[in-house]
Amino acid sequence: MGKLLDVILLAMHSLSVHLVRSGLTMLGIVFGVCSVSVMLAIQTGASKEAQEKLSVLGSNNVIMNSIEPARETSGGGGPRRGVRLKRFGIKHADIKCIVDNVPGVEDYATVNKVKLRYYCVSDRKRYSLVMGVTPNYQDILNLRISQGRFISAADMLHMQPYCVITETLARKAFRCENPVGQTIRLKGQPFDIIGVMDYIPSKLGISEEDIPIFIPKSTKVGKFGEINVNWYDGNMTSEDIQVDQLILRMEDESAVLKAAPVISSIMEKNHDRLEYAIMIPLKLIQAKAAQQKKWDMMFLVIASISLIVGGIGIMNIMLASVTERTREIGVRRALGAKKGDIVIQFLFEAMTMTTIGGLIGVIIGYFLPPMLKDTFDITPIVSVPMLIGPFLMAVAVGIISGLYPAKRAAALDPIEALRHE
Amino acid sequence: MEPVINLESVTKTYHVGVGVTALDGVDLVVPDGQYVAIMGSSGSGKSTMLNLLGCLDRPSAGKYYLGGDDVSTFSDNRLSEIRNTRLGFVFQSFNLISWMTVTQNIEIPLFYKGVSRSQRRRKSAELGDMVGLGDRLDHRPSQLSGGQMQRVAIARALSNDPMVLLADEPTGNLDTHTGEEIMEVFTDLNARGRTILMVTHESHIAAHADRVITLKDGHIESDIMDYNVDEHHG
Incomplete structure (x- = not known):
């Protein structure tokens, strides 16, 4: 447990050295997680609205009006x-x-x-x-x-x-x-x-x-x-x-x-x-739901793309970081770091970035949807359990995008790494 | 008494296109407490020798006993542990991690050994004091002079109380005066029983050692005992 905390503190410290760089890299994840959260909120709001309308008009009803x-x-x-x-x-x-x-x-x-x-x-x-x-x-x-x-x-x-x-x-x-x-x-x-x-x-x-x-x-x-x-x-x-x-x-x-x-x-x-109009609430709602589904899909794709782009950003920065810190990796290996220790160190740096970014994104995602009420004709619904998904996605992005750079860092030959200028 | 280091016909061959033999059947026995300088021109095999002795590399043939264990067969992870607990490295360019403080640098080997934070703090403060940098523990390497940085590196190398201190041109990046100061630190450590193996190409630096080994083309060309090792060191 103490060791885990040590590794996290090490990652935080390392990231704090390049605060601007870490912050900008994190931004990609913040936006990604935020858009996924907002999308979920709108989707939840829309489906609840549809349910309510259906229950009011009656899903089993057919309404006919004289016109x-x-x-x-x-x-x-x-x-x-x-x-x-x-x-x-x-x-x-x-x-x-x-x-x-x-x-x-x-x-x-x-x-x-x-x-x-x-x-x-x-x-x-x-x-x-x-x-x-x-x-x-x-x-x-x-x-x-x-x-x-x-x-x-x-x-x-x-x-x-x-x-x-x-x-x-x-x-x-x-x-x-x-x-x-x-x-x-x-x-x-x-x-x-x-x-x-x-x-x-x-x-x-x-x-x-x-x-x-x-x-x-x-x-x-x-x-x-x-x-x-x-x-x-x-x-x-x-x-x-x-x-x-x-x-x-x-x-x-x-x-x-x-x-x-x-x-x-x-x-x-x-x-x-x-001189009559037939309204079938069920059909109306179904049509609306189908349309909503299309929008949801599109939004989900966009949100996922922004998360992927964020992940690529993380990977890019981590690869640059590994190259930049080759010497450090060599020193650590000489002083007794195992390959696994190096993997963990770099993986945690990536994960720390995405976790913090995810946390910020989720917080924005919690407070932003209610403000969008007027933009969409839907009242978005946010809840804390709903935001667990996007947050875990961010953590996963950290693992996925951090693993390759971390493995590359660990695979460095310590002798070569020590000689690196 | 078992020697700290025992090389038995160690050979190292690199396969870069044609095979190059960097070390060719070297035998070397270093008893506990000895201060050994390894000299040789570039290409003599002294870097290869240091990498092998430092467990950063494995011999192509032959055996390497470090503290009684044949480490030439050890896995990568076990070699990491050996480097961590039995060896201390001092480099020419200090190799301190620039974004970490003096304390944090000294703590690195303790960190990988799994020593708790409070114990690490205590030990690093103690070692910082020992090399005369007790008042600069929170400084960054960039705020230190070359001599001070090398002292931090020495403190770091000693943090896990290693069997052998390996130094690679420790005065190479220092002016003569500072270099002498650092040599005093080594002499002092040796006087307190620390086994030291130092690679250098400067004979006046090698002169501080008990024993000077000269490598040439992967062979030991000469092995001179300048001073006899006092029995009490063993």
């Missing part, structure tokens, strides 16, 4: 004043067709949206996105309720004037008060708040800014009708959309992938316009 088809240009030129009724989107008949024909559909939820003014005591007259949903909406999308409850089948059946609001709205409209049991007015109609949802997952086509308010679908249709009337720039547009969103839950992931083409063909048969 307004591109306007036919054949109609009369220019916008007309007056009433226009636009009828498009997913029909009830489509749902029946899909549920009957697509294998593996476990359950489905539907959404009907309408933009309405809401009114409550402290926050008044703003538009909210009223979502008429089926009771299983919460379960299918795995939404969390922080207070109260979600819409029940009974609420649906009795067309109850109940609503579920978001945490954001609850905070804004009711401050510290418990919103459950309070009343909110939607287009003049009172609704009792029965629950608060703690967060709205992205990619559902709604965000907190839309101020979504969830009510039973039956209540929506009963109170506000299926035709949504919007006033826009003095124009009144009416939209007749039977189903705004359809969320199908499939048995498993393979059912999801098999369902996609079947749903597409059903929809293509029933609609001659593109």
Whole structure:
């Protein structure tokens, strides 16, 4: 143990003599290890993000949205004043067709949206996105309720004037008060708040800014009708959309992938316009993961190259050092150093450089990724165990790049070495 | 009493294109405590002789007994151990390691012997004192004069209390006055019983020795006992 410490101290001392040279040589390893660490952090962040998105949208779900088809240009030129009724989107008949024909559909939820003014005591007259949903909406999308409850089948059946609001709205409209049991007015109609949802997952086509308010679908249709009337720039547009969103839950992931083409063909048969969009979270995530994998590979290659370049730098310097210190090697051999002692001495010098370089690289690699959050649209994740790999890589680079110069040093003939000028 | 060094018809042949015989059947017996100078012109074989005696090389034929062991058959590692424990080297150009301090230089043989750090510190301080450099232990070789550097080298050579001190032109890089001082150190060491083998081409340096051996073309040309070795040295 004491001997090992002696060898390490000897290596440190020797490196400290050429501080600038050792430092510059080390830099290659620092960059290499740092880039490997950052790459790992980004990769981990990306895969975690993908997992989260998948769990939010549901890997077994197929989400279909009604979209307004591109306007036919054949109609009369220019916008007309007056009433226009636009009828498009997913029909009830489509749902029946899909549920009957697509294998593996476990359950489905539907959404009907309408933009309405809401009114409550402290926050008044703003538009909210009223979502008429089926009771299983919460379960299918795995939404969390922080207070109260979600819409029940009974609420649906009795067309109850109940609503579920978001945490954001609850905070804004009711401050510290418990919103459950309070009343909110939607287009003049009172609704009792029965629950608060703690967060709205992205990619559902709604965000907190839309101020979504969830009510039973039956209540929506009963109170506000299926035709949504919007006033826009003095124009009144009416939209007749039977189903705004359809969320199908499939048995498993393979059912999801098999369902996609079947749903597409059903929809293509029933609609001659593109008035729907099919989103398959699983596919989206898979595509993203595949793309991410390509980037990861490329980055890994670049990071490895920089480590290799660092290793070559170490080897180069060590070879120069051996030549420069031939005389020293001869002296040491004359004074009793075995070949192994010389190997160990030079190997430890290389390893000390890469170990220190690796340590610095890992430290930078720990603190740098969080700063890159805005550069990549991914939140990199770093952890100490994750950095053990890059660090060990640096140590290994030291061994690999130091071994040849060290062996060469040991192989020197002591007589020749002593004569070396 | 067994001799410290016993060469039995040692031959060394180099194969550089044609074979060159550098030493040709040399016999040499050096008893303990003797101070031997080896002289000879360049090409006489004295460097080869020193390399063999210093266990840096093995003879092509013949036997070399050092302290009773036939080291001519020893492996590379065992020869390293022999050099470390039984031999002390003093070179013409001092051969101190420039980036290490006086103490660290003196410690090198102790380091390879596996002596603990605290013991090394103690021993190197002791030896530094002995050669009169007790106040310069933390100096670098570049901060020392030639004579001082050679003293450090002598201290280093003595650190493992070797059977034989091998010196290769120890005054070759020193001025006459400093050279004489270093010779005094050797004489002093010999007086305290140290066996010394010194290669030199200067006869006034060789004159300090008990016995002067002259090599020529790989043979011992002459072997003169200037002084009889006192029995108490053995």
